[in-house]
Amino acid sequence: MIKIPTDELVKRLAADVVPVRRLRSPFLRTAVWFGLSWPWVAAIVFIMGLRPDLGERLMDGRWLIEQGAALATAMMAAMAAFCAGVPGRPRWEHYMPLLPLAVWLGVLGEGCVQTWFSLGSAGLVLRPDWQCLPGIAMVGFGPAVAMAVMILRGSAIAPMTTTALGALAAGGLAQVGLRLFHPVDASLMVLVWQTGTVFGLVLLAGLLGRQILRWRYAPAP
Amino acid sequence: MAAAREIFVADETGDAVLGRLMKLAQAGDAAAYAEVLRRSLPIIARVVSSQRHYGLEINDVVQDVLLSLHSVRHTYDPDRPFVPWLASIARHRLIDAHRRHARVARNESAVPELPETFSSDDSKKGVESQGDPELLRRAIANLPAGQRQAVELLKLRELSLKEASAESGMSVAALKVAVHRGLKALRLRLVGDKLEETKQPK
Numbered sequence: 001m002i003k004i005p006t007d008e009l010v011k012r013l014a015a016d017v018v019p020v021r022r023l024r025s026p027f028l029r030t031a032v033w034f035g036l037s038w039p040w041v042a043a044i045v046f047i048m049g050l051r052p053d054l055g056e057r058l059m060d061g062r063w064l065i066e067q068g069a070a071l072a073t074a075m076m077a078a079m080a081a082f083c084a085g086v087p088g089r090p091r092w093e094h095y096m097p098l099l100p101l102a103v104w105l106g107v108l109g110e111g112c113v114q115t116w117f118s119l120g121s122a123g124l125v126l127r128p129d130w131q132c133l134p135g136i137a138m139v140g141f142g143p144a145v146a147m148a149v150m151i152l153r154g155s156a157i158a159p160m161t162t163t164a165l166g167a168l169a170a171g172g173l174a175q176v177g178l179r180l181f182h183p184v185d186a187s188l189m190v191l192v193w194q195t196g197t198v199f200g201l202v203l204l205a206g207l208l209g210r211q212i213l214r215w216r217y218a219p220a221p
Numbered sequence: 222m223a224a225a226r227e228i229f230v231a232d233e234t235g236d237a238v239l240g241r242l243m244k245l246a247q248a249g250d251a252a253a254y255a256e257v258l259r260r261s262l263p264i265i266a267r268v269v270s271s272q273r274h275y276g277l278e279i280n281d282v283v284q285d286v287l288l289s290l291h292s293v294r295h296t297y298d299p300d301r302p303f304v305p306w307l308a309s310i311a312r313h314r315l316i317d318a319h320r321r322h323a324r325v326a327r328n329e330s331a332v333p334e335l336p337e338t339f340s341s342d343d344s345k346k347g348v349e350s351q352g353d354p355e356l357l358r359r360a361i362a363n364l365p366a367g368q369r370q371a372v373e374l375l376k377l378r379e380l381s382l383k384e385a386s387a388e389s390g391m392s393v394a395a396l397k398v399a400v401h402r403g404l405k406a407l408r409l410r411l412v413g414d415k416l417e418e419t420k421q422p423k
Contacts, residue, residue, distance in 0.1 A: 006262065009284055013291045014255035020247050020295035086296050087313070088306035155293035157313050215317070216292045 023153060026082035026093075033078050033146055033169070040142025041177040048181040066107045066190075067176055072100035074172030078147065081165035085154020085213075094161055097168060104172075108195065111187025132193040135182055136201070140174030151213065159213035164206030171198035235260070239303040247294060258287060261307055268311040273319075276326070282318050286311045360410045367391070368403030375400050 004012075023029070057063045076097035083093035147166040154162065175198055184190060205212075239260055246254035265286045269279050289310050297306050361369055361377075374385035375396065382393045391399065 006280060006284055006287070009287055010255060010258040010262075013258060013287060014251045016291070017246060017249060017251050017254045019249035022247055022298070023296050025298070086298070086306075087293065087309035088301065153295075155289075155296050155310070157293075157309060215289050215314075 023086065026079050026086070029082045029150060030075060030079040033082075033143070033150055034075065034173075036146040037143035037170075037173055040146075041139055041173060044139045044142075045177050045180045051181050051183040053183060054180065062107060062111065063179075066104060067179060069100045069104035069107060070172050070175050070179075073097050073104050074143075074169045074176065076100055077165045077172060078169035081147065081151055081162050081169060082154065084158045084162040084165060085151055085156075087155055087157045094158070094165070097165070097172075101168075105191075105195070108187050108191040112191060115187060127189070131182060132178070132184075133197050135178045136171060136174045136194065136197045139177040140170045140201070143173045144170035148212070154213075156210075156213040156215050160206045160209030163209040163212050164202050167202045167205030168198070171201050174198070236302050236304045239307075240297075240299055240301075243294070243297050243303055244299040247297065247299075258290075261287070261290065264304060264307055265311045268308050269315055272312065272315055276322055277315075277318055282311075282315055285318060286314045289314050356411065357407075360407050363410075364403050364406055367395075367399045368406065371396050371399035372403040372407070376404070 024032070051057070076099075080094050080096045083089045083096075144167070147170050151162050151166050156162075175194055178194060179190075182194075184194075239257060242253045242257045242260075246257050262283065265283050266279065269282050269286075290307065293310070297303065361372060364372065370389055371385070371391070374380050374389060375382070380388065382396055385391075385396055386393050389396070
């Protein structure tokens with residue numbers, strides 16, 4: 001515990017003051033994060049090779065909406081993570097990714113229902129897809145590192161929320177990249193294996209939030 | 222410093238003054254920063270006092286908030302109000318302090334008076350009874366010669382086994398046996414057979 005008079009502490013802190021580089025706005029930081037992340041995603045997609053039916057997919061409205069919603073979720077989650085690291089900002093900013101996320105999950109859910117109507121339960125077969133976890137981890141590694149470096153510049157005001165949102169941003173962008181080279185389109189498969197992996201990482205990052213983001217002057221527990 | 226003084230002359234609300242001072246502090250103005258910290262103290266104290274703070278030292282929390290403010294002063298945006306920024310840090314640090322306090326409290330138990338010895342009566346006997354030196358002297362004198370010599374050399378004069386062996390002419394093994402038997406005999410004579418009986422397995 002601190003054992004000096006408060007006036008003395010004020011004097012010491014004032015004496016210790018040096019110019020600091022102010023945090024940019026969350027919007028600008030999101031743009032910087034995306035600027036740092038997309039070359040990594042593009043490089044992995046290039047190395048893995050574009051899926052052969054990409055031209056066909058780009059004509060598919062549902063696929064485009066799903067990808068757009070995943071990208072919007074990633075961007076909104078990144079902005080929300082940067083907002084969550086700044087004290088005094090409104091709480092509603094934490095919920096910004098919910099709308100695109102609802103669209104993303106809604107499109108996948110609707111795909112499952114469509115499959116059910118057209119093929120019955122036989123269409124909703126869940127096969128193991130062991131490429132998803134390493135695929136998302138590989139594509140999301142660059143965005144996740146960039147996100148980690150950037151959120152560590154903020155405060156630990158809401159550590160679990162910040163890291164969970166950061167993971168959602170990296171995972172969402174990884175999902176967009178993965179869908180460009182991994183030719184699995186069955187809604188249930190995408191929902192469970194790909195989106196499930198993203199949410200598993202979000203949960204893990206949220207649980208580790210307090211270990212990742214700490215107050216630098218916090219007394220030892 | 223001069224810039225900080227000008228701000229106080231101007232007729233502005235407290236929040237705007239703090240915001241402008243903080244902007245100067247971010248640029249490295251120590252006087253402005255000291256003023257920010259001093260003016261923040263009552264705000265922090267108000268936030269902390271308005272919340273539950275059972276078992277916490279308010280002064281400790283206030284100082285913790287000041288240190289936290291210092292470490293994240295780069296996150297303040299001069300285009301946004303200062304007091305909500307500060308109050309948010311104060312509230313979260315108070316919650317963290319509660320969490321720490323609860324964690325410590327879970328592993329501690331309040332004891333009104335620290336026990337000086339263990340609670341069982343047997344464990345206190347040796348400490349509480351002073352013993353009788355004359356009785357001990359007589360008991361040693363009554364030991365067989367070999368045991369008496371071993372006890373005197375090893376326990377009273379605190380010689381090593383090698384030294385005691387050299388002085389007495391007894392082997393180390395014989396000394397060990399003799400001192401063991403001598404101490405056992407002394408125990409029986411001083412404490413009595415009753416204590417010895419209680420130590421026997423039933």
